[in-house]
Amino acid sequence: MRILICPDKFAGTLSAPEVAAAVAAGWREAAPADQIVTRPLADGGPGFVEVLATAVAGRRIPVRTVDPLGRPADGEILVAGDGTAVTAYVESAQACGLHLLAPEERDPKTTTSYGLGVLVAAAVETGARRVVIGLGGSAVNDGGAGMLAALGAVPLDAAGRALPYGGAALVGVASLDGVPRLRDVTLVAATDVDNPLTGLHGASNVYGPQKGATREDVLLLDGALETFAAVLERDLPSCPPGLVGLPGGGAAGGLGAAILALGGRCESGIELVTRLIGLDAAFDEADLVITGEGSFDHQSLRGKVVAGVAGAARDRGLPCVVLAGRVSAGRRESAAAGVTESFSLVDHFGGEEHGGVERAMSRPAEGLRAIAARLAPQWSR
Missing domain, CATH: 3.40.50.10350 (Glycerate kinase; domain 1)
Structure with a gap:
């Protein structure tokens, strides 16, 4: 057999x-x-990098980052290929994963994707021309605001002050300060979630309760993401129109939408993994x-x-x-x-x-x- x-x-x-x-x-x-x-398989969530490392010839590079509450955390990136065909693989769950928090710590109003931005920045610094980001199992609902801040595009309020971390603070977002430092790298979101950013099937309504959100929190976060999406469309030249309704935008608490806003695209995580292995x-x-x-x-x-x-x-x-x-x-x-x-x-x-x-x-x-x-x-x- x-x-x-x-x-x-x-x-x-x-x-x-x-x-x-x-x-x-x-x-x-x-x-x-x-x-x-x-x-072994993964669909973009926890274990994405480890699974790919079993089949893809490349270097695993350790990266110090932070968890959804800003505490130190260990991450890594997988870098494969050579010359102009170098690809770096990043796992959002290493910095944003729900498994990193105790049940009583889960609150998508305050958790941040900043740590993922640290991982993506490290991947860019390797010289990779493409960065594939596995999305899934996240504790955040900040639409990628923390990730953008770590990459150099800081969300500000109407008074020009940097917003606190977390999805709830996006109610007051008015602009972005700075330009994402991506060095013309292509971003790919590896996810099998096709939910839009907002609405009945959006990130907050469908996944917010799994992350500790109450019904009142869900309504607050959904409105905050809609406000943030409007700012992204206005302030990021790479952002496509109609961001709130694009398939995959609701992946990992809106990280999919942030990647789309940076000119990236979504691919099926499981199809990508099965092809590579x-x-x-x-x-x-x-x-x-x-x-x-x-x-x-x-x-x-x-x-x-x-x-x-x-x-x-x-x-x-x-x-x-x-x-x-x-x-x-x-x-x-x-x-x-x-x-x-x-x-x-x-x-x-x-x-x-x-x-x-x-x-x-x-x-x-x-x-x-x-x-x-x-x-x-x-x-x-």
């Missing part, structure tokens, strides 16, 4: 490469003759595909990594097994999406009523290894 293992991260516990390694180890224990290929070629040589993520639910079947993998397997007539921390997706929905069967760490550890959730969170690699070892003899036959 030729086994292709291509999971997403298990948020809060394991990175995608760690998930793939655990599954591969368990499979080899029970079926050592099988051929195993691992291709050679996933299509791996599919063509596989007999069985194994994927997974932390929670396999109805949202998983609507554009996430698992849905993309299962659909690609189905189109090639390949069986696809999903391993997840928790499984709540319906069987019929899953089968229609291309999932042959799915297995849960929570169930493996005894179910919710017997402490399965706690053990799944504290011992995920052990559980994945055990499930894979149990499955291997069945599929190898």
Whole structure:
């Protein structure tokens, strides 16, 4: 058997490469003759740079930056290519990630994307001609105002004072001071979110509550982003018209809109990753595909990594097994999406009523290894 293992991260516990390694180890224990290929995946959110670094020949450069509350944080950029074809890959979640904050610290009225601007500036200084920014899993809702400030374009109020960080302060934004220092670098937002910046399906309404926003906060932030978008259209020559309604502008709390305003464009994060790691070629040589993520639910079947993998397997007539921390997706929905069967760490550890959730969170690699070892003899036959 030729086994292709291509999971997403298990948020809060394991990175995608760690998930793939655990599954591969368990499979080899029970079926050592099988051929195993691992291709960890990401869609632009947490783990974007780490996943690409497993497949793209390049340099990983550490960068000191700040988190959404301005505290010191460790980031890195991946630089690949040479000459005029150098590309730098940056992960917004390293500076803006929701996972960087404790639950009681989450407040999109005050969190900032300044740290992402530090990472982008470092990428520009490497001499890269293109900077690809993975968007996802953010704690911010500031429309990229902090990022712009770090790049040299500072949002000001009507009195000419620099605004405080955070999405709420944009209610009073009146102008931008300075020019973004990008040295003619092309920016690409890697995201699979097509939400606009504002409105019912915008950044504040859809994602704000996940970041700690109340209903009153959502209304405040949505209006603030609309005001900020008008300033960006007026003060940035590179900004396209109708910024508030452009697809992808609402990604990562409006970071997508800021990248569009800087003359950048949006690309599918999962398509970019699969192309760079050679996933299509791996599919063509596989007999069985194994994927997974932390929670396999109805949202998983609507554009996430698992849905993309299962659909690609189905189109090639390949069986696809999903391993997840928790499984709540319906069987019929899953089968229609291309999932042959799915297995849960929570169930493996005894179910919710017997402490399965706690053990799944504290011992995920052990559980994945055990499930894979149990499955291997069945599929190898």
